[in-house]
Amino acid sequence: MSVPFLQASGLSKVFRHKTGLFAKPTNQLAVNAINLELAARERIGVVGESGSGKSTLGRLLLGLTEPTEGGVWFEGVNHKERQTQDWTAFRIRTALVQQNPLSALNPQMTIGQQIGEGLLVHHITGRAGARDRAASMLERVGLSSAMMNRYPHQMSGGQRQRVVIARALILEPKLVIFDEAVSALDVSVQAQVVALLRSLRQELELAYVFITHDLRIVRHLVDRVAVMYLGRIVETGDIRSVYEWPRHPYTRALLASVPSMDPTVRNIEPPIKGELDGSILSTGCTFRTRCPFALDRCVTETPGLRFVAGRQTACHRAEEFPQAIAKQGSLTRKEIAR
Structure with missing residues (x-):
């Protein structure tokens, strides 16, 4: 080896x-x-x-x-x-x-x-x-x-x-x-x-x-990207797969914040609210206080990096997110859960 x-x-x-x-x-x-x-x-x-x-x-x-x-x-x-x-x-x-x-x-x-x-x-x-x-x-x-x-x-x-x-x-x-x-x-x-x-x-x-x-x-x-939040890597994988289909809400929000040159593209991804909060490092997901998709388990259960669709991500709901992060129309929690 x-x-x-x-x-x-x-x-x-x-x-x-x-x-x-x-x-x-x-x-x-x-x-x-x-x-x-x-x-x-x-x-x-x-x-x-x-x-x-x-x-x-x-x-x-x-x-x-x-x-x-x-x-x-x-x-x-x-x-x-x-x-x-x-x-x-x-x-x-x-x-x-x-x-x-x-x-x-x-x-x-x-x-x-x-x-x-x-x-x-x-x-x-x-x-x-x-x-x-x-x-x-x-x-x-x-x-x-x-x-x-x-x-x-x-x-x-x-x-x-x-x-x-x-x-x-x-x-x-x-x-x-x-x-x-x-x-x-x-x-x-x-x-x-x-x-x-x-x-x-x-x-x-x-x-x-x-x-x-x-x-x-x-x-x-x-060739590859690692997304960090409060000292942890929350998503990592080859650059193409992460950009085309981000599986962590933080990665999705970061990518959605990049301005598009296409006037027909409307960003519908929820924006990041609040500031980095280092006081919540002990238990649960560190991004939960700023995440619009947080669940009760996000407070008590720390998500570890796991393989989802060819990359590693630390999110309990990684499989639920749709591919597009910028499209016409609105996105509800029900649509994400599909």
Whole structure:
């Protein structure tokens, strides 16, 4: 039996907060018992609202945050068992692309210095070689090598994001975590960066986890999607099946919230109401307070991920939902129950 390229098992993270000297500490469960596998060269999207635990999951996968429970294995090695030299090798083979490119870049270093820095830190090449490879990588991400001597403030948001991507790819990693990599850009620049990632996906043999709240973008970049809500994965499967027939009310609401360019299409899916409520994590379905289709059993019985029509979903009523999430007419509870 082959070893998974990347595997998370029972992965949980609890953050402990204390607001004052005499205040009682509170616990925040950011990631809750997640199981996830990623094959080599596979691309998966992780979607959900802000506060659902997506970024924490990404940091756990890269070993930047220590889990409270569970573990992460990369090429068969558990992060908890890594020694210093193992972490060095792991950092060469993995990379993180952060949300805000301006804050991710050093304002006092030139673009060329920042892209080539990893090559020098890991003693892969000298300064001349690092500069040549940085210039080549700039060209690869659609920027001119003439920008090598510029500073971050002298570039546009889209150019800075390309620089961050170039810096992440300079060591030829096998795994990249994209954490809201295009959310800070305007729509036209987003399209350019998405086109760049699609082209790089064909050129490079890398796996990546694309974290985002924007379902319009992720469908063009991944093979599989995992929908997170309050630290749990509530639905996961190949991108086509989940988009065409979502089986969890949260997934359906997220997809229905994406604007349609067709004026004849009318969204009849119930909107998401209220805010994320971390106080209901102990028992039952975490989405029940915002779900228009909740039953009495949703309060007392926590739905686990189970296979429904070729994907996994955590909903007691997964088999009842119709295929279309946007159509003419109205949808009643009776129609859903058919």
